Amino acid sequence: QLGGTLTGQIRQGLRPRDANTELLATTSSRDLVTMVRDINKWSNNVMVRQLFLSLGAKFRQPGDRDDLAAAERTIREWLATKGIDSQGMVFENGSGLSRLERIxxxxxxxxxxxxxxxxxxxxxxxxxxxxxxxxxxxxxxxxxxxxxxxxxxxxxxxxxxxxxxxxxxxxxxxxxxxxxxxxxxxxxxxxxxxxxxxxxxxxxxxxxxxxxxx
Structure with missing residues (x-):
């Protein structure tokens, strides 16, 4: 849009330490409050699943099978600190699009x-x-x-x-x-x-x- 020209190809990977590269642009997600508002106002199941997975990635421990398991463990531990019995709850994918989840x-x-x-x-x-x-x-x-x-x-x-x-x-x-x-x-x-x-x-x-x- 600014009149520039790109050549070569786009590749994903880690930048070598000795690479002579220049940072062109960065981006970051919106704040959590804004994202939760979008999730809840319009029941955005894709976004809430990603939030669930992000929670698992942030608090993942060596014993967790994957980010889904880490998210479930983290939530159950948090519920316990609040005195909420999680017995009978089922976490399957973190969003409302599940026939298995229970509460x-x-x-x-x-x-x-x-x-x-x-x-x-x-x-x-x-x-x-x-x-x-x-x-x-x-x-x-x-x-x-x-x-x-x-x-x-x-x-x-x-x-x-x-x-x-x-x-x-x-x-x-x-x-x-x-x-x-x-x-x-x-x-x-x-x-x-x-x-x-x-x-x-x-x-x-x-x-x-x-x-x-x-």
């Missing part, structure tokens, strides 16, 4: 509670889709008058639908909310999951007389 709703809720108490809580919460405003939640719960009243990560596979995140009730108390559906008609349960979020939001409202009668 219970209770374990996810415990994880969200720990996130709420973390010094990085604000960055994580802001990375989650904002109800009726952006990301994968931009078209949900708008008619319920809940725009901006929660940050919810959605999940979907064939026969699977889920939500996990934070929402506020009418007293401005923040709650962790998790719901998972595993069923051959899970695709029909989006409105039910939205209702769960809505009911958490209304939980602080005293029941009406008519409601109490029924």
């Amino acid at each position: 219970s709703a209770r374990q996810m809720a415990s994880l969200l509670q720990q996130a709420w108490e973390s010094r990085f809580a604000a960055e994580l919460i802001a990375s989650l889709p904002l109800i009726a405003m952006d990301g994968t939640m931009r078209r949900r719960l708008g008619k319920a008058g809940m725009a901006g009243l929660g940050h919810i990560k959605t999940g979907s596979l064939k026969n699977v639908r889920s939500i996990a995140g934070f929402t506020r009730d009418e007293n401005n108390t923040t709650w962790a909310v998790v719901a998972m559906v595993n069923h051959h008609q899970a695709w029909r349960t989006e409105t039910i999951l939205d209702s769960v979020i809505k009911q958490v939001h209304l939980a602080a409202r005293p029941p009406s007389i008519d409601t109490a009668r029924h």
Whole structure:
């Protein structure tokens, strides 16, 4: 674009110590906060898998089979320091595109509670889709008058639908909310999951007389 001309060929490898070369350009990834925001707002499974592998590469030890194994070990050790039981959890590829991975709703809720108490809580919460405003939640719960009243990560596979995140009730108390559906008609349960979020939001409202009668 600047009018220069390149000759020869491109080769990948280590530069010899005595090579007479000149550095032309460097590049680096965006900061972690920005990347996590892109991952969570739009459910980017490719990016989260790379983040999982990068975690394994950074903390890999001689006894680890590969970066995937190192990532799993690192996460389980971290969960243990937070008092979260990882029994039953299954880590297969680090992203949502897996039929093997497992986590219970209770374990996810415990994880969200720990996130709420973390010094990085604000960055994580802001990375989650904002109800009726952006990301994968931009078209949900708008008619319920809940725009901006929660940050919810959605999940979907064939026969699977889920939500996990934070929402506020009418007293401005923040709650962790998790719901998972595993069923051959899970695709029909989006409105039910939205209702769960809505009911958490209304939980602080005293029941009406008519409601109490029924």
